[in-house]
C-alpha cells in the first residue's frame with residue numbers, strides 16, 4: 308500500500324473528481340458516511356457528539372458526519388470556526404444541508420469562543436484541519452486544541468489529527484496538535500502515523516476507502532510503501548518435486564561468543580525454519596558443544612579463539628553470510644569482522660555487534676560490501692548516523708547512509724522499515740510489542756540469512772524476512788500474549804507463518 312503526501316492526496320482527490328465521474332461534494336458525502344458508520348459502530352446514541360469543524364473541506368466532512376449522525380438520532384452539537392470569513396464550497400453546501408434538515412445546535416465562531424463542557428461520555432469529532440494544514444496551529448486554534456486535549460472526551464479525528472502534518476513535524480509544536488483516540492484516514496494512511504512519537508497523537512488509525520482513483524494511486528511516485536501480504540506471498544518459490552538441499556543454499560552464520568551462545572542458537576534455529584538447505588555456524592570453541600546439542604541440524608565450525616570470533620572464514624562454499632549476533636566487540640573480533648567483509652563477495656547481513664563495531668571503527672565503513680543488509684534497531688542506527696531529532700529526521704539520515712554505503716538498512720521496531728540504496732522505504736505492518744524482548748532481532752537475522760542463501764535478492768530477502776518475522780510474532784502472541792512472548796516462541800511459530808503466507812493469495 309502506497310503512502311501519499313498530503314499534496315499528492317489533494318491531487319488524488321482532484322484526479323478522481325475529474326476522471327471518475329464523481330462530484331467533489333459526493334466524494335465528501337462518501338467519506339462522511341463511512342466515518343459516521345465507524346462512529347455509530349463504536350458509540351451508541353447515549354453519547355453526545357460534539358463536532359469541531361474548520362472552514363475547509365475537513366470541516367465539510369465533519370458537518371456531513373454531524374448531519375448523518377443527527378439523522379440517526381444522536382445528540383449532536385457543532386462548533387464551526389470561521390475566523391477568516393471564507394468557507395470552502397463543499398463546507399458551505401453542508402452548512403445548508405444541515406439547515407435543510409432542521410438542525411439547530413450549530414455555533415459559528417468568528418471571534419470569541421465559549422467552549423462547551425466536555426465529559427468522558429462525549430465523542431468529539433475533530434474536523435478542524437486535515438490534509439490542507441500548511442503551518443503549525445497557533446493562536447485561537449491552538450487554544451481549542453489544548454481545550455479538547457485537556458478534556459476526558461473521546462476524540463475521533465477526520466483524516467488526521469488537526470495540527471499534525473502528514474510527513475515532517477520537526478517544526479511543529481506537539482502541544483498544539485489534537486490527541487485522538489481514533490483517526491479515520493481518507494483512503495490511505497499518512498507517513499506520520501508510522502512514527503513512534505506520534506502514537507499518542509494518532510491513537511488507533513484506520514483507513515476508509517472512499518473510492519479515490521486507483522489509476523492515480525498506481526502511477527503516483529512515492530518512496531513510502533507499506534508491505535502487503537499478497538505481495539510477499541508471491542516471492543515464495545514453490546519447491547520442485549526433485550529438489551535437493553543444495554538448491555536452497557548453504558548459509559554461514561558467524562555468531563556467538565562466551566556467554567552469548569544464545570544469540571547464535573536463535574539465529575540458527577530461525578534460519579533452519581526458513582528453508583535454508585545447509586547451515587554452518589562459525590563460533591568460538593567455547594560454544595561448540597552447546598551449538599552441537601542445541602541445533603543438531605547445523606554444522607559447527609570452530610574459530611581459532613576459545614572465547615570470541617577472531618579469524619575470518621573462507622567463503623567459497625557458501626551462498627550467503629550473516630555476522631553479528633552475540634559476537635561481542637573485542638578488538639580482535641572487530642579486525643576479523645573487517646577482514647571477513649573486505650573479501651566478501653556473497654550476500655551479507657550485518658546485525659547487532661557487527662553494526663556496533665562499524666560505529667566504533669567508522670574509517671572501515673567504506674569496506675562494507677555493496678548491497679549488504681544492515682539490521683539495526685534505533686539505538687544501533689543512531690550510533691552510526693548520530694542522534695536524530697525525530698523519526699522523519701532519522702529516516703532521512705538513514706536514507707542518506709543507505710545511498711552512501713549502497714546498502715539496505717532494516718530499521719527495526721514497530722513498522723520496521725527496509726530502506727533501499729535507491730531511497731525507497733518499505734514499512735512492515737506485521738509484529739507486535741510482545742516482540743520487544745531479547746533475542747527477537749537474532750531471529751530476524753537468521754530468517755534473512757536463509758532467504759539470501761536461497762537466492763532471494765537483498766531487497767526481497769529484507770522485506771520478506773521482516774514480514775514473516777512479524778507474522779510469526781503475531782501468531783506466537785495469540786498463544787502466549789505480549790507479556791510472555793519470547794524469541795523462541797517466534798521461532799516456534801515460524802512454520803505456521805510460512806504456511807499462512809504460502810496460502811495467502
Ligand SMILES: NC(=O)C1=CN([C@@H]2O[C@H](COP(=O)(O)OP(=O)(O)OC[C@H]3O[C@@H](n4cnc5c(N)ncnc54)[C@H](OP(=O)(O)O)[C@@H]3O)[C@@H](O)[C@H]2O)[C@@H](O)CC1
Pocket residue numbers: 317320321331332334335336338361362363364365366368395435436437438439440441442443444445448465466467493517
Ligand atoms: N473533495 C475533496 O477534495 C475531498 C476532501 N476531503 C477532506 O478534505 C480535507 C482537505 O481539505 P482542504 O484542502 O480544504 O484543507 P483543510 O485541511 O480543511 O484546511 C484548509 C484550510 O485551512 C487553512 N489553514 C491551513 N493551515 C492553517 C493553520 N495553521 N492555521 C489556520 N488556518 C490554516 C487554509 O487556509 P490558507 O492558509 O490556505 O489560506 C485552508 O483554508 C481532507 O483532509 C479531507 O478531510 C475528503 O472529504 C475527500 C474529498
Ligand SMILES: Nc1ncnc2c1ncn2[C@@H]1O[C@H](COP(=O)(O)OP(=O)(O)O)[C@@H](O)[C@H]1O
Pocket residue numbers: 659684719720721722723737738739740741742743744745746747748749750751776777
Ligand atoms: N513494538 C513492536 N512492534 C513490532 N515489532 C517489534 C516491536 N518491538 C520490537 N519488535 C521487533 O522485534 C525485534 C527486536 O530486535 P532487537 O531490538 O534487535 O532485539 P535483540 O537485540 O534483543 O534481538 C525487531 O525485529 C523489531 O522489529
Ligand SMILES: [K+]
Pocket residue numbers: 365433434435436437464465466467468469
Ligand atoms: K482533522
